[in-house]
Amino acid sequence: MRNVLRKKSGVSAPEGGGEVILGPGVTPPVPKSSYELRIxxxxxxxxxxVEIHSHKLAQEHEITGPQLGCLLALAKGGPLTITHLARMVYQSPSTVVGIVDRLADKGLAVRQRGSKDRRLVQVCVTEAGEALIANAPSPLQETLAESLKNLPELEQVSITLALEKVVDMMEARKIEAPPVL
Amino acid sequence: MRNVLRKKSGVSAPEGGGEVILGPGVTPPVPKSSYELRIxxxxxxxxxxVEIHSHKLAQEHEITGPQLGCLLALAKGGPLTITHLARMVYQSPSTVVGIVDRLADKGLAVRQRGSKDRRLVQVCVTEAGEALIANAPSPLQETLAESLKNLPELEQVSITLALEKVVDMMEARKIEAPPVL
DNA sequence: CTCAAATAATTCGTATCCGAACAATTAGAA
DNA sequence: TTCTAATTGTTCGGATACGAATTATTTGAG
Incomplete structure (x- = not known):
């Protein structure tokens, strides 16, 4: 049930409308740097x-975006350990475990314990997995891929570099300021 | 338990190599446009x-990224219905319901049934919510915000436009080709 | 007026995601 | 050799996140 509403109902609707007129005290947004907001x-x-595309993939191809991403990484990089695979797809090992589980359930990949170091688990693509890859869609929107190709190369470069710049800024460690000298 | 490994172990590694040789009908690797891959x-x-940042937010400020995003949207846009709020933060209504639940549990926001149209639910920020916003961190990485500010404006513009271009390409409807007869 | 269609929120099922905690295994120091 | 530390995969808990189905309510056609 979740007892929607009903409690804390002390706050009654002040006035009738569905339309909400902003009150006076609302802080003037101060759009940060404006660029920051837009970014x-x-x-x-x-x-x-990306998520909506993944759902569509799931309906039409029996595989989700992250699953396809892992499968492609495995196909390209050969058998990989969980940790290594996680690093390839930029995800946490704990996340990859679940994805590999589902891949294995569907018979698209298999796990093999390492014979030398029994802690290691090698994951590799099955034939069914390779068959799926053969006529699988892009892990990214087709429309993005197409639109991108139709752009002048200069703009493709520009977009690529801009995205990588954002990544750099986001992943930048905030360790500095140790001596401060 | 999840019976790790052990079943389906019939597929043994065909050969040692990590390199996968593509079949005949398989499209030659063609690293896509390379730009596509990097993007x-x-x-x-x-x-x-973004997700890692959200986890850190949760630890240090008792609020996650999506929750903070909704709270800010509510503070800026006044009381909003679930659907309207969902549209503001670019998320599905079903997702927003859960976020508002947690916001309400923490006393940062409240729901109010519309008095005119009882289907509508107005969500608004409580005083506690506004207090949190007052000294809350950015919903985005501080490092990104700072790094961005230190960039020449020309580059800020470039990055902003590149991201928006990507959004346009990804959200582009693929509706055309209706008759095809 | 009456009932079907439309609308709003919610629930449900599934899949990501992460960090923390845990078990199994290996490596290294005493 | 023995026991501790490190490494690897896994599980656990919590929060997103989506679409589909459901419920409550309103609107509109007949």
Missing amino acids: LQSIRRIIRA | LQSIRRIIRA
Whole structure:
């Protein structure tokens, strides 16, 4: 049930409308640097687009985006350990475990304990997995891939570099300032 | 237990190599446009950075990224319905319901049934919520915000436009080709 | 007026995601 | 050799995140 509403109902609707008129005291937004805001918003929209695409993939191809990503990494990089695979797809090992589970359930990949070091687990693609890859869609929106190709190369470069710059800034460790001298 | 390994062990590694030889019908690797690959990778890394940042937020400020995002949208846009809020933060209504649940559990926001149209639910920020916002961190990496500010404006513009271009390409509807007869 | 269609929020099922904690195994120091 | 430390994979808990189905409510056609 979740007892929607009902408690804390002490706050009654002040006035009737569905339309909300902003009150006076609302802080003037101060759009940060404006660029920051637009970048934040773009990132959120990109994340959403990726997830929606993944859901469509799941419906049409029996595989999700992250699963396809791992499968492709395995196909390209040969048998990989969980940790190594996680590093390839930029995800936490604990996340990859679940993805490999589902890949294995579907018979697209298999696990093999290392014979030398029994802690290691080698994951590799099965024939079914390679068959799926053969006529699988792009892990990214087709529309993005197409639109990108139709752009002048100069702009492709520009976009690529801009994204990588954002990555650098986001992943930058905030360790500095030890001596401060 | 999850019976790790052990079943389906019939598929033994065919040969030692990590290199995978593609079959005949398989499209030659063609590293896509290379740019596409780099963009895909950057996007994945950005998503991961956002998630890691959200976890840190949760530890240090008792609020996650998506929750903070919704709270800020509510503070800026006044009381909003679930659907409207979802549209503001670019998320599905079903997702926003859960986020508002947690926001309400923490006393940072409240729900109010519309008095006119009882289907509507107005969500608004409590005083505690506004207090949190007052000295809350950025929903995005501090390091990104700082690094961005230290960039020449020309580059800020370039990055902003590049990201928005990517969004456009990803969100582009693939509707055309209706008759095809 | 009456009932079907439309709308809003919610629930449900599934899949990501992460860090922390844990078990198994190996390597290295005493 | 023995026991501790490190490494690897896994599990666990919590939070997103989506679409599909459900419920409550309103609107509109007949």
